[in-house]
Amino acid sequence: MVPWNLIALDNALRASWAADTCSPDDLIRAGWQPGNPAWGHCDITALVVNDIFGGDLMVGEVHLNGEQHGFHWWNRLPSCIELDLTREQFQHGQTITAARSVTRPPRPLPRRREEYLLLRERVAKHLGHLPEPSV
Incomplete structure (x- = not known):
């Protein structure tokens, strides 16, 4: 087995994001395009990264022009380094505020289960077998 690294994980995620795994919210799914593949994938990407590395799930509020436009998810690794593999989706000056650590949702996931799976x-097709989630 070849050891994984963050570049391999990032490449596997980028090759795996698509319209059918994007958030089903009408405005988000309508905005997905291959030129911005991370769009609408932060929540399930953070879960996959958490499956592999553990740590904490982080969530913050997305704001644009003073209005909240949903939430953004990323990871805090056990080393306390924060890793956000989907931050690039925000290309119009959005800001992320009110960051906090949250408990991983119980299995089965109450939302976005099919897209996550x-x-x-x-x-896994790119990296090989993934560890099972810790929850």
């Missing part, structure tokens, strides 16, 4: 499956 599909993303996990695609990433």
Whole structure:
């Protein structure tokens, strides 16, 4: 088995993001395009990264022009380094505020289960077997 690194994980995620794994919210899914593949993938990407590395899930509020436009998810690794593999999706001056650590949702996921499983499956095709979630 070849050891993984963050570049391999990032490449596997980028090759796996698609319209069918994007958030189903009408405005988000309508905004997904291959030129901005991270769009609408922060929540399930953070879960896959958490499956592999553990640590904490982080969430913050997305603001644009003084209005909240949803939430953004990323990871805090056990080393306390914060890792955000989807931050690039915000290309119009959005800001992330009110960051906090949250408990991983229980299994089965109450929301976005099918997209999460599909993303996990695609990433595993690139990296090999993924560890099972700790929860």
